[in-house]
Amino acid sequence: MRYVIFIARRIFQSIFVLLGLSILIFVISRVMPGDPARVALGSRAPQWVVDNLREQMHLNDTLPVQYFYWLRDALQGDFGLSLFTRRAVADDIREFLPASLELVFFSGAIAGIAGIGLGALSARFKGSWVDNAVRILSYFGIVTPSFVFGIIFLLTFGLALEWLPPIGRLSQGVPKPPVVTSLITIDALLAGQLGTFWDALKHMLMPAMALAMGSLAQEARITRSSMSDNLAKDYIAAARSLGIPERSIMTRFLLKPSLIPVVSVFALDFAAGLSNAFLVEMIFNWPGLSRYGMNAMLRKDLNAIAAVILILGVTFTIANIVVDLVVGALDPRIRLSAARSE
Amino acid sequence: MNKLSGLVVMILVMAMMLAACGGTEAPPATQPPQEATAEPEATAAEPAAEERLLRVTFSWPLYADPAVGSDYASSTALLNVYDTLVMPVAGGGTEPWLAESWDISDDGLAYTFHLQKGVKFHDGSELLASDVVYTYNRLQAIGEGYAYLISGITSVEASDDYTVVFQLEQPSGLFVPSLARLYILNEEMVRANTVAEGAYGAEGDYGKTWLLTNDAGSGPYKIIEFPLEEYCLLEKFDEYWAADKFLPNAPTQVKFIGTTEAATVRAMMSGGELEISDQWQTVEAYQALDKIEGVDIRTFLSMTGFYYMLNTRVAPTDDIHCRKAMAYAFDYEAAVALEWPGTPVMDGPVPAELGGHDPNVMTYSRDLDKAREEMAQCQYADDLASYPVEVHWISEVPAEEKFALLFQANMAEIGMTVSVVQTPWLSVVEEMAAQETSPHVVTVYVSAALPEAGLMIKDRYHSSTANTWQQNEWLLDAELDAAIEDALATADQAERFAKYADLEAQIMELCPSLFLYDQLEQHAVVSYVDWDPTEQSPLMGYAFWLPAIGVNAP
DSSP: HHHHHHHHHHHHHHHHHHHHHHHHHHHHHSSSSSHHHHHHHHTTOHHHHHHHHHHHHHSSOOHHHHHHHHHHHHTOOOOOTTTTTTTTTHHHHHHHHHHHHHOOOHHHHHHHHHHHHHHHHHTTTSHHHHHHHHHHHHHHOOOOOHHHHOOOOOOOOISSOOOOOSSSSSOTOOOOOOOOOHHHHHHHHHHHHHHHHHHOOOOHHHHHHHEEEEEEHHHHHHHHHHHHHHHHHHHHHHHHHTOOOOHHHIIIIIHHHHHHHHHHHHHHHHHHHHHTTTHHHHHHTEEEEEHHHHHHHTTTHHHHHHHHHHHHHHHHHHHHHHHHHHHHOOOOOHHHHHHHHO | OOHHHHHHHHHHHHHHHHHHHHHOOOOOOOOSSSSOOOOTTSOOOOOOTTTEEEEEOSSSSOOOOHHHHHHHHHHHHHHHHSSSEEEOOTOOOESSSEEEEEOOTTTTTTTEEOSSOOOTTSSBBBBBBHHHHHHHHHHHOOOTTTTTSSOOEEEEEETTEEEEEEEEESSSTTTTHHHOOOOOOOOHHHTTOOSSSSSGGGGGGTHHHHHHTTOOOOOOOOEEETTTTTEEEEEOOTOOOGGGSOTTTTSEEEEOOOOOHHHHHHHHHHHHHOBOOOOOOOOHHHHHHSSSSTTTEEEEEEEEEEEEEEEESSSSTTTTHHHHHHHHHHHHHHHTTTTTTTTOOOSSSSEEEEEEEETTOOOOOOOOHHHHHHHSSSGGGGGGGGGGGEEEEETTTTHHHHHHHHHHHOOOOTOOOOEEEEEEEHHHHTTSTTTTTTOOOEEEEOOSSSSBHHHHHHHHSSGGGGTTTTSOOOOOOHHHHHHHHHHTTOHHHHHHHHHHHHHHHHHHHHEEEEEEEEEEEEEEEETTTOOGGSSSSSSGGGOOOOOOEEEOOE
């Protein structure tokens, strides 16, 4: 019950945050230079066509009036028409969001497992060559943008070695699975189409790895740092003195409390991955929301910009709520203090 | 229990996120689609051994609706999926296509087209005159795409199933060539897939939603799959009425892929997943592609010219001698050396591929003595430092910067101070919309909408385009306008082309621009593809007339 109240309170608070975000992005997108109707229709379209489209999009109205129309429609799930794809933005979101989510989920899994694993290894062998190697790789991973990794992987595994397909979600001729979640890998598994699952996984590997590198490096460092701090604490010394095996100490006593800062960063990286993936999606021709959003901004596709930013805002909100829940689950002190404050 | 509750809540939240993403199908039309060209889940059969797949990268988006698309990718798809009344041919001009013949009234205002009989749409129904009427009315009602090109028509009527009559407002030499962009739709099919609620009154949405990803054409290829952000997959239409035009090894499936990323294109071509690249790669990227075994770079002249548009309403470029000084000072050969080998310096005010281009028109070439002579006659010669010139290049085309820097260096040789300003395209378009804000020089690639020199001259120098991105010169010359309009109204081609030659000479004398080069269109092509774009019309997209492309075994 406490959790339900907690979530309800957070969702209620988030409404105001999202409202503020929508106002901000609404205003910014409309003060950018360029007439969105003219950009969409091209320079040779007759003025009456441009005027009609401006009228349709309420672009001749004042900003507050435009915002009112937009909010009214958005609350009904209608985000208007995309000037880029020429169809309902809601349909675009439905089509492109799952592709990005699948990519981000997969990259998150890679980053989480590998990052925490490397960080733990580094902490376990602190001061050794293992520790130094992990730290150097971490710095490299943090400072290198994801699109650089993308190009490196593409040229290495896609071009030089030809191990992995360079673009898209599925190879030509591979049957698509029936749509359940719109995540091709999950849907393929649910349908028992292992060939499709494997093909989809191969397509996803390079872009997911490219996206994961930064987070992986970050989480490795934070895990190492957190575990190193906790290693010096009295309860670890007590556990050792009681003769508990080192492996048990590392996993049962050390890893769980060390994960608290990692979880916070992991969730925010996950949400950020959704917005930062556009260059990776462009390189691999991945039909995702991030690329769609970037194209929307370049073309001043007002409705699409607002919708994409809102989706990202909701994602960050959910990520923050999930972080709070997970951290509460990991650290009893946080749960107890929250209970006392109620 | 607390831990369990927390875990359950977390799982529920994740499940909600996943459930919200379920379903990728486009919303159903209010009327059920007939003969939809593809369901998204349908399998595009992998080409069997006897099938031939051609893959080409394009700059996206691609609009498959004939009343919406007018960019390169869209035009390429449209001309292969639909048919037109006339077909543009190499060297300029048109030949009968769906219209096997036509008559022109003595006053040049009425055109009567006689259609081929037995032409089938992709759904098997016959193409009739009523489809032509519907297509034209739809194009004008929507007003997008190529509507601007097919204008000046007062009425279109079907006098019988195979006869269409167009009534013009005034005689026009461009009317017949413009019909190369009127892609004929299957009226019945579009109506069956029209959403009742839309922006076009009784016509609803005019089928725009459905035509985003489907086709209603009769062309040599049909759309079978079109996930919007990724690719458009076409399949050969075996019942095509002009099937004799197919090469024996024409592709059975064609995939237009929406990416131009250099590393991606290179990886695909090297891995045997791409046959023809797009034309938007950098010189360095083409050089890298050329090094791949079995890949060549094929080039051909386009209808695009690269212009330095000089504002004739602001000092110092408002002085003709200053402009001529700049024209003589610029190093054109150095400029084309920055481009792909074989790029020609522009020979006159319009690209050489356009019908009516005069190869004998005077041109400017680098001659510093003449430049200084002209500058000496310029009213600002003694105080040039007080009149710095700004050249605005388009930031979305990074290659333009090196030309701007060359221009800056060349102008310094005649004492002119030039500052190079990187400007986003949208900002340039806004600047050029008003005389007060138009910069001294803007560097723009301009393409002709039809292979006619007169249309390019009109787009570039007629007063009607003075506040658009097509003209920074602000000539506003009533005499020139009248001469352009007279030339375009001339139905006889020889007479019309002679008038174009006069116009070209006038423009060169006025020197309102620097004419840098005709843009070469270049593509990386694998050796097992038989493709000669010079056999087709230079009109945008027609280089990819798919029946004339052959695909052999790799």
